[in-house]
Amino acid sequence: MGMDAFLGFASIWARKEREIVARSDAAASDCRTAMPSSLPSDVDPLLFPTPRGGDAPSPSSSSFLEPPSYADVVFSPFESSNGASDQGPFLRLDASPRSARAAASDYLRIAVSDPQTEVEAANSLVPGGTTYVTYLITTRVRPGSDDAGPEFSVRRRFRDVVTLADRLAEAYRGFFIPPRPDKNLVDSQIMQKHKFVEHRRLALEKYLRRLAEHPVIGKSDELRVFLQAKGKLPLPTTTDVASRMMNGAVRLPKQLFGEWAAAQVAPQDIVQPAKGGRDLLRIFKELKQALVNDWGGVKPSVVEDKEFLERKEKMQDLERQLTPASQQAEALIRSQQDVSEIMGGLGLTFIKLIKFETEETVYSSQRIRAADTKNVATAAVKASRLYQELNAHTVKHLDTLHEYLGLTIAARSAFSDRTSTLLTVQTLMSDLTTLNTRVEKLEAASSKIFGGDRSRLRKVDELRETIRVTEDAKSCAIREYERIKKNNRNELDRLDREKHDDFLSMLKGFVINQVGYSEKIASVWATIAEETSRYARDNN
Amino acid sequence: MISPETSPPRSSSQSPRSPPAAPFLSISVTDPVKLGNGVQAYISYRVITRTNLPEFQGPEKIVIRRYSDFVWLHDRLAEKYKGIFIPPLPEKSAVEKFRFSTEFIEMRRQALDIFINRIASHPELKQSEDLRTFLQEDEETMERARSQETGIFKKPADLIQIFKDVQTKVSDVVLGKEKPVEETDPEYEKLKHYIFGLEDHLAETQKQAFRLVKRHRELGQSLSDFGKAMKLLGACEGNSLGKVFSELGAKSELLSIKLQKEAHNLLMNFEEPLKDYVRAVQSIKVTFADRANAFRQHCELAETTKLKEINLDKLNLMRSDKVREAEMEYRELKAESEQATRRFETIVRLMNEEIVRFQEQKTADMGLAFHQFAKGQAKLANDIADAWRSVLPKIEACSVSSPHG
Numbered sequence: 001m002g003m004d005a006f007l008g009f010a011s012i013w014a015r016k017e018r019e020i021v022a023r024s025d026a027a028a029s030d031c032r033t034a035m036p037s038s039l040p041s042d043v044d045p046l047l048f049p050t051p052r053g054g055d056a057p058s059p060s061s062s063s064f065l066e067p068p069s070y071a072d073v074v075f076s077p078f079e080s081s082n083g084a085s086d087q088g089p090f091l092r093l094d095a096s097p098r099s100a101r102a103a104a105s106d107y108l109r110i111a112v113s114d115p116q117t118e119v120e121a122a123n124s125l126v127p128g129g130t131t132y133v134t135y136l137i138t139t140r141v142r143p144g145s146d147d148a149g150p151e152f153s154v155r156r157r158f159r160d161v162v163t164l165a166d167r168l169a170e171a172y173r174g175f176f177i178p179p180r181p182d183k184n185l186v187d188s189q190i191m192q193k194h195k196f197v198e199h200r201r202l203a204l205e206k207y208l209r210r211l212a213e214h215p216v217i218g219k220s221d222e223l224r225v226f227l228q229a230k231g232k233l234p235l236p237t238t239t240d241v242a243s244r245m246m247n248g249a250v251r252l253p254k255q256l257f258g259e260w261a262a263a264q265v266a267p268q269d270i271v272q273p274a275k276g277g278r279d280l281l282r283i284f285k286e287l288k289q290a291l292v293n294d295w296g297g298v299k300p301s302v303v304e305d306k307e308f309l310e311r312k313e314k315m316q317d318l319e320r321q322l323t324p325a326s327q328q329a330e331a332l333i334r335s336q337q338d339v340s341e342i343m344g345g346l347g348l349t350f351i352k353l354i355k356f357e358t359e360e361t362v363y364s365s366q367r368i369r370a371a372d373t374k375n376v377a378t379a380a381v382k383a384s385r386l387y388q389e390l391n392a393h394t395v396k397h398l399d400t401l402h403e404y405l406g407l408t409i410a411a412r413s414a415f416s417d418r419t420s421t422l423l424t425v426q427t428l429m430s431d432l433t434t435l436n437t438r439v440e441k442l443e444a445a446s447s448k449i450f451g452g453d454r455s456r457l458r459k460v461d462e463l464r465e466t467i468r469v470t471e472d473a474k475s476c477a478i479r480e481y482e483r484i485k486k487n488n489r490n491e492l493d494r495l496d497r498e499k500h501d502d503f504l505s506m507l508k509g510f511v512i513n514q515v516g517y518s519e520k521i522a523s524v525w526a527t528i529a530e531e532t533s534r535y536a537r538d539n540n
Numbered sequence: 541m542i543s544p545e546t547s548p549p550r551s552s553s554q555s556p557r558s559p560p561a562a563p564f565l566s567i568s569v570t571d572p573v574k575l576g577n578g579v580q581a582y583i584s585y586r587v588i589t590r591t592n593l594p595e596f597q598g599p600e601k602i603v604i605r606r607y608s609d610f611v612w613l614h615d616r617l618a619e620k621y622k623g624i625f626i627p628p629l630p631e632k633s634a635v636e637k638f639r640f641s642t643e644f645i646e647m648r649r650q651a652l653d654i655f656i657n658r659i660a661s662h663p664e665l666k667q668s669e670d671l672r673t674f675l676q677e678d679e680e681t682m683e684r685a686r687s688q689e690t691g692i693f694k695k696p697a698d699l700i701q702i703f704k705d706v707q708t709k710v711s712d713v714v715l716g717k718e719k720p721v722e723e724t725d726p727e728y729e730k731l732k733h734y735i736f737g738l739e740d741h742l743a744e745t746q747k748q749a750f751r752l753v754k755r756h757r758e759l760g761q762s763l764s765d766f767g768k769a770m771k772l773l774g775a776c777e778g779n780s781l782g783k784v785f786s787e788l789g790a791k792s793e794l795l796s797i798k799l800q801k802e803a804h805n806l807l808m809n810f811e812e813p814l815k816d817y818v819r820a821v822q823s824i825k826v827t828f829a830d831r832a833n834a835f836r837q838h839c840e841l842a843e844t845t846k847l848k849e850i851n852l853d854k855l856n857l858m859r860s861d862k863v864r865e866a867e868m869e870y871r872e873l874k875a876e877s878e879q880a881t882r883r884f885e886t887i888v889r890l891m892n893e894e895i896v897r898f899q900e901q902k903t904a905d906m907g908l909a910f911h912q913f914a915k916g917q918a919k920l921a922n923d924i925a926d927a928w929r930s931v932l933p934k935i936e937a938c939s940v941s942s943p944h945g
Binding site for chain 2: 314317318320321322325328329331332335339342343345346349350352353356357360362363365366368369372375376379383500503504507508510511512514515518519521522523525526528529532533534535536
């Protein structure tokens with residue numbers, strides 16, 4: 001919530017500030033630098049300074065700072081090697097590992113914009129119709145990738161995003177899929193609608209970009225279709241819920257009455273987790289298996305390996321630490337924003353005071369005081385702007401914390417895919433053991449009767465058929481389990497590699513920005529302190 | 541101009557051949573101590589007077605005073621020195637809980653110190669006998685003096701004033717005048733407009749300054765919490781990266797302390813002077829009221845004197861035996877009217893002088909406040925830059941080493 005609230009404040013604040021400043025002669029000359037109200041979101045903050053027009057660093061800054069001066073790093077003029085001086089939307093700098101990864105994606109840039117309200121179609125049950133919001137999603141594709149056309153635009157609503165997320169979750173089990181933005185909060189007031197829409201727009205943009213940056217999911221059909229298919233989103237909204245429901249209702253009695261063959265679960269369905277579906281018997285069985293695993297005397301033959309369990313534990317630990325870190329980062333940004341606002345407000349209040357006092361100055365002491373006040377007011381407004389810019393950078397850097405928190409949650413989901421598949425495997429193996437035992441018993445009983453027991457032997461045949469089907473399902477399940485294990489391992493390796501670089505980059509960026517901007521702010525105030533030092537001398 | 545600290549006292553042992561020391565009177569209000577119990581608890585201060593003026597009992601005198609003693613002095617001066625802007629007192633505290641907080645006590649002590657020293661350096665006020673009483677008498681005498689002033693119906697002087705106001709209103713109605721009499725001097729109008737408007741603007745500025753103090757405190761708190769979270773994160777990360785997180789956390793906590801310090805500095809040396817400015821303007825408004833009253837009295841007495849004169853002439857013509865009596869009354873009234881006029885003119889003269897002093901004093905006070913503000917902010921920003929800069933070597937070390945280290 002921090003970033004969007006901040007950006008909202010920034011634009012309102014900058015506008016208000018410009019209005020009052022423009023009206024006052026006193027401040028106009030110093031405060032006319034045009035500051036963009038929000039910073040470009042694509043650019044690496046380490047190397048890209050905000051274009052500040054004519055506001056050169058004060059001459060005292062170079063002697064004031066020891067080399068290396070990070071103020072210079074932060075504020076060095078923008079090199080022409082990067083093309084146009086103001087950011088083009090498609091600019092990429094290699095400085096951060098994140099942008100290097102982003103450059104490898106098939107999608108160079110995804111932008112979410114232009115929220116529009118549309119009325120629900122005529123099949124709405126509510127008279128008068130409900131409304132929903134659609135967003136324009138513009139994608140620029142990397143030249144050389146298979147699709148024609150450099151740029152696509154589609155309109156999507158949030159429901160489509162949920163569909164996309166659900167389909168990805170099914171198709172890419174075991175992967176750390178970036179979590180999608182939250183659904184509607186229960187009490188989103190109508191007054192807040194504009195803010196809410198803006199918040200969601202930003203969240204969608206982040207989400208889609210993260211998907212695009214994922215080495216596997218970025219290349220998925222589901223994402224491609226979402227970004228490029230015009231008109232209605234051609235992804236199934238659910239996986240056969242209706243048919244599952246039907247099947248489940250039909251199957252259960254058959255299973256209970258022992259008509260196994262007809263009621264057996266199809267092997268390809270085995271790869272989906274039991275819980276999401278309607279196969280009630282399967283759910284019961286797996287539940288029983290889970291209990292047996294925990295409480296039974298005999299350990300199942302297939303279990304998790306220790307190395308995985310250790311890595312899973314580490315991931316949970318990381319999640320536990322990232323949660324407060326992410327929250328405190330938000331709080332810090334809000335506090336910095338508050339200071340910036342009040343500082344600016346103070347400056348403006350002083351300017352109003354000066355205006356009042358200089359309406360008719362009578363005494364020279366008044367004039368002197370007005371001049372002093374003007375300097376302080378100007379400094380306060382400058383400092384306020386610098387704080388705001390610093391905050392904009394801080395938001396971007398600390399966003400890494402939120403991102404990795406999302407990843408640990410995605411990891412949890414990926415691990416539970418694995419766990420549930422393993423449970424399915426174990427359940428099927430238990431099933432097979434049971435079935436085989438029954439076959440043995442029946443055959444033994446049958447052999448005692450001369451010529452064989454026809455009914456028993458028929459039973460054996462049925463059971464053998466069931467065993468065959470179950471064996472198929474087991475193979476499917478094992479294959480799936482191995483696949484998920486591989487995905488888990490690859491993702492864990494990837495995360496370990498990237499996390500180090502990303503965290504380091506975050507810390508470095510955060511620190512450098514704090515240093516650079518603090519130096520700048522210090523020099524603004526040092527000038528004022530110098531100019532007013534005679535008042536302190538007089539006192540002593 | 542006035543600094544919260546005392547100027548260093550002259551050495552008491554001076555060579556007899558050295559030229560006579562310049563006259564000085566310097567006072568300090570120190571050592572707040574809580575006395576009494578429960579509801580009647582209060583803070584007492586040590587008031588130390590250092591002077592070489594002959595009117596005083598010696599080179600140094602120490603007395604114990606409480607807030608209500610300062611109020612007594614203020615009110616006496618306000619009564620006797622109409623036309624002069626009496627230095628303002630810090631407010632009574634409305635909230636019981638806050639009354640004994642360290643911050644409040646320190647702010648009040650500083651304000652009282654400034655108050656008494658301003659009186660001591662005002663050319664007229666410093667000669668006040670009440671000031672000498674305040675600075676030198678023992679506590680019992682002080683208490684007696686104070687209790688004489690308090691009563692349900694306030695001071696007798698106030699009572700007379702209220703009576704006179706009522707009288708004026710009645711005569712207004714009788715004479716058919718409904719509007720209160722006011723000066724029409726354009727300079728006076730301008731000044732009045734200026735003072736009243738100034739109060740509003742200053743109050744707004746002071747509020748912003750107070751909010752800034754609060755935000756500094758909040759930022760300090762956020763930074764401290766952030767630092768703790770970073771440290772925990774570092775504990776669960778790897779070797780060199782974990783160290784960087786820990787270092788970041790440690791610096792955050794360090795800066796949090798510096799922020800709290802700067803918040804305090806802002807409060808005492810920037811917000812308080814602004815509040816003081818507001819109080820000073822409010823004190824000027826009181827002087828305006830005094831002037832308006834004096835003007836009204838002057839006008840009305842002049843009016844009634846005129847009427848009496850006309851009446852006297854009439855009686856003279858009629859050769860009435862009431863002439864004697866009327867003449868005596870007329871003479872009394874005329875004297876009173878002249879006195880009222882003189883009082884009014886004194887106030888006008890004093891105010892004109894005071895305004896100049898006020899503007900100069902405020903320029904100096906504000907200049908100092910701005911200086912403290914800027915100095916504090918510059919120092920804070922530098923401390924922040926230094927703290928974060930010291931983390932960079934660890935970050936560099938981390939980039940060089942193996943990423944999986």
